[in-house]
Amino acid sequence: MRPRRGAGFAAGVAFTGLVAVFLIFPVFLSVLAGVTANYQRGVFASGVTLAWVERVLDLYAHTIGLSLGLALATLACTLVLGVPVAYALARNPGRLARLAEEALVMPVAIPGIATGLALILAWGAVGGFRTHWTFILVGHVLFTLPFMVRATLAVMLAVNLPTLEEAARSLGAGFLARFRTVVLPNAAPGILAGSLMVVTLSLGEFNMTSDAAHAVHHDPAGRACRLLRLDAARDRLGLHARLPGPARSPPRRSAMGIRPRLRP
């Protein structure tokens, strides 16, 4: 049946369209700012350039690499920790399992800043752990693990695993053989969805590591944030006009080891 389309439909399209504009326009603005030769003068006056993109790749290729490496390491950890526990939860309907499930998703409910501070208080003084990259890895794994467990568990519960496993068992398959040939292939869509979520969240995650001042220097996302924040502070104070142009000032390093400005 073709629905009637009156004023209500038009209003719906208009409203949804406005929301879409609200969400997409800033993305467009950021891309535009990224290719504008001189942001202070505007894109029309100064023209379009890829120089900034080149410059970022040049200066931050290492940082971007670190972020990707961290995300992949996080993914590996969540796969190793999350998939087996999801399977154990799917097979176990008991109260203990529900309690474990509740504890596993709790990091999502507790704000990252609280979890991060708790991590520093508990493990910050243990050897060189706090300044090691694995400290940041722990934070990322903690925050992304619930998503892996949730996605995998949902699919495992939906495919009726016990029946499939019963069939395999009656044909003589042992535990490992069943896990490898029945459980993993059937849970694959959930594992894939969880993996995508984990990598996306890990690449963007900052909360977890932002609590320690040092993390701002050691975590790639933290460093990128520091730069954005310097830009924000300049904008807030209206300093743009007084900044020297690109020709006269090559990027300097400040006392904190951070280039003062990405966009001269």
Added chain:
Amino acid sequence: MGRDRLALALLAAPAIAFLAAFFLLPLALMLRTGATGPDGWATYVLVLGNPRYLASLWKTVALAAAVTAATLVVSGIAGVFLARNRFRGRRVLTAFLTLPLAFPGVVIGFMVILLAGRQGVIGELTMAVAGERLVFAYSLAGLFVGYLYFSIPRTVLTVMAAAEKLDPALEEAARSLGASPWAVVRDVILPGLKGAFLAAGAICFATAMGAFGTAFTLATRIDVLPMVIYAEFTVGANIAVAAALSFLLGAITWVVLAAARTAAGGTVAAAG
């Protein structure tokens, strides 16, 4: 069967051990650290009695509640509309509404500056129209816009999924019995989506309570609770107070989520 049980326990052990070592133990230590200041366990009471912390706490709760309410209204309308209607461009609209799902708070803070900062588009527009530059990126309003930006995509997805499952025949029946459009929304659609709204709203509230990246990018002057905790810990080196505040922030957020889950019947975490 006995061997299976053992195998299952072994499979669950690494994740449980990880969680115990890096989440439960740290949280317990943080609870204790909150009591290591000169005031001992009374720190928790004193923090709640301190006008500055209390004001910050209320500001954070009010901001999170306002963001949640606005997000639910906007995503509720857009989500139900997209789930109920088929038209050209629907897929593009849906993609646009869910694209910013993966943006970190820091980047969203940057986008708020591009919109409402000193050189922002809104400033330029109001300058051209009214001759005065409207700059609100560095106030609570800027934070509100940023959190709204980041909450809408997550909520729209949940609402759409729930609305797809809602039987259109119910609305048809209500309409054929003479219900006005508003009555259909109030008596059929809203009750049908109650679970989704509670689930999405709880996650939205929790995120807005603890979101730090956006506030961190925009300004240090917006004293929402996460910023206060950060300042106490790094600048003030006031570790006991920072720990007590963090614990309270975590506890409040968790209680709200648990309450919403009880009301919705166990579907809240699934929305995360």
